[in-house]
Amino acid sequence: MDNFLAVVDDDDDVTTQYAAEQSMRDYYRQRNTVTEVHQKSVRRILSPEHDDIVTAIRSGQEESLQKLTDKTFAFNEADQRGWLPLHEAAVQLNKNILELTFEASNPTVREQTTLKGETPLFLAISHGLVENSNFLLLNGCNANAADWEGDSPLVIGADAKSQAADGASVMFEAAAGGNPDALTLLLDYGADANVSNHSGHLPIHRAAYRGHYQALAQLISVTDQDTIEESGMSPLHSAAAGGHPDCLQLLIKEGFDVNFMLHHRVRKGYDDERKSALYFAVSNGDTQSARLLLEARALPNQDPVKCLQVALRMGNYDLINLLLLHGANVNYFCRVNTTHFPSALQYALKDEVTLRMLLNYGYDVHKCFDCCYGDLPHFPDGYEGWTPAVIKDTMFCEVISLIWLKHLSGKLVRIMLDYTDYVKLCSKLKATITEQKEWPDIQHLLSNTRSLKHLCRLKIRKCMGRLHLRCPVFMTFLHLPKRLKDYILYKEYDLYGQGRLTALH
Structure with missing residues (x-):
């Protein structure tokens, strides 16, 4: 889909062009693929005025752009990526460029997305341009507009670079980027922090996973506990998976349950069917995070594959001792290597330090x-x-x-x-x-x-x-x-x- 190119028969017929592009996007969204032959045979024809507009935007030439503002049709043409001049202006540091482009663009395309699902507001947020974002929000851009996959604009499941590619949430992008100013701005304009993406992740999960402490602190107060429970995972899981003890400590201080277990629908995504935040910390070899969780009374024996078994397999003395000190069951039995004697011994046959522990x-x-x-x-x-x-x-x-x-x-x-x-x-x-x-x-x-x-x-x-x-x-x-x-x-x-x-x- 990234290489999809549509044909424009009449540069002046903006309505027909827009309808044709939307129809073709719907088609390829259902197909979820574009053949190589079709990619080579179809080309988007752009007017010379469009090229001049994009050049002026990218180079920050306000005077040149001002002279082109009467070429309304060209401001409503999208390139092979689905980018309008408004998308280009949204990622420029010069807010005057954005203002000129916004006024020259047809109001019907101000919420239009690229072929990757990015609105102008999304692009401004993803590039950390708070002033541009503020301008777009002040002028009516929707902080909760869904992308063409039907996801909430607050949610995206991938990392910062691929978020734009998935065409999702401006709020989630701000959470992933750890931009407190952008988060505050979006929340002030009614962005909803309680809408999850297709995988169930909320903005609070992304901020915790990325280790963005300030963003996480903001999201805690506006995220409902019921919504977190419905998602099937706790921000503690995310913080532990990302290896961020400071975020873990904040979440524990705010009263998040250290023994909240992953829902079955989430667990089945892991071969080991892990359940606890502690398991994420131990599997990462993160002694500091594991200590925080255990000292907050996390239970060490809840996962199908025991946390102690993971630590033993890694040969991590500090984690082994820490888990044993907080009640890890030294007499667990492994489901794979069946033995009459407790399974932990298998990892200590050649190591007297571990064996004595x-x-x-x-x-x-x-x-x-x-x-x-x-x-x-x-x-x-x-x-x-x-x-x-x-x-x-x-x-x-x-x-x-x-x-x-x-x-x-x-x-x-x-x-x-x-x-x-x-x-x-x-x-x-x-x-x-x-x-x-x-x-x-x-x-x-x-x-x-x-x-x-x-x-x-x-x-x-x-x-x-x-x-x-x-x-x-x-x-x-x-x-x-x-x-x-x-x-x-x-x-x-x-x-x-x-x-x-x-x-x-």
Whole structure:
């Protein structure tokens, strides 16, 4: 459509030209395409006066333009882009040029759009020309005029450059550009901030995504909460997706719900079916935004793919620790890689720092030593390496005995024993770790009684429950010495915390 060129038979017949162009636009809007052959065969014929007018406008020659104002027909001719001289004047810095062009143009075309759906007001807003915008609004241009796709003039879903191409909202353009003066102007002239585009986005979403703090502050007061809920998404999602902690902080301060979840119709646009604003922050590796949301009591376990799983996959210690500190479920199960033991361990097999974090926050170690075969062989007759179970199927002993992982088995089991009392090794796991250098130490622990101090710690942790271990803030309610609390929480094995302290010193 960008290259569509129409034929004009009579330069003086403005009405016929305009009707023909509108008809052809409707046709190609339905077709949504123009063949290459037709593009080459059709040409728009413009008068010499039109070319002189456009040249005068672009060069800012007021006197030359004044002399041409009596050529009314030429001011109503559109080029191959659908641009009238009025569109050209709307994007010029010289407001006098716009005023002259506006007066010379037929009133019937003052709201005409380009082939990309841009009104003169839209173009003035998109170029940040507030004085031009003010002039157009003062002279009756509609801040809420819908584009030829039927979208509200307040809404557009693409970025600043493609917004004009989509032919949409002057208000949305102002929000995307973060122009507070333009927003104020449009709002003063009745622009509606509560009309969404075809994808459901409101101007407040665009301002939050772009990180335009002042524009966002303006839009908060004029955007209805009911409209935001109907859109299926919160500006918090937009601010988190765009990575703008200052905007997040403003929205939280203004009372936006940090646990507002994406509507299903929005979620289905993401392969991971994410729901929370926190997920956007975590997936961006944005620790600052994630901290703001968590400190405002965002729930970390609401998404189908857990935020902790995303942080583990990224290997981001700060995010992992932050999520665990605010109650992320260390014992989640992944829907894709089905295992009998909690899935988080898969990301910590080679990383003791991460492994210790998981174990300190209540990882279910006993699940790793739970094997249905026990001392029996693991390959009975007819065993094909898979069972009818859909989830929680593959056992730890099967995973860690794989040829490319078995060299990690000794160190992994030795660390796990710091968080257990007595465990029994199945035949396969035992056969695997007896080949490792850690086997003598493991054998010593398994064949001797653990210390009373260690057993007491395990008992207290069991009484606390995994929910309390996931949220160490509960420890503040226990009337125990700090040294004892640290022991219960395995602070001596907190490699992440020790590393941070070392870095600070």
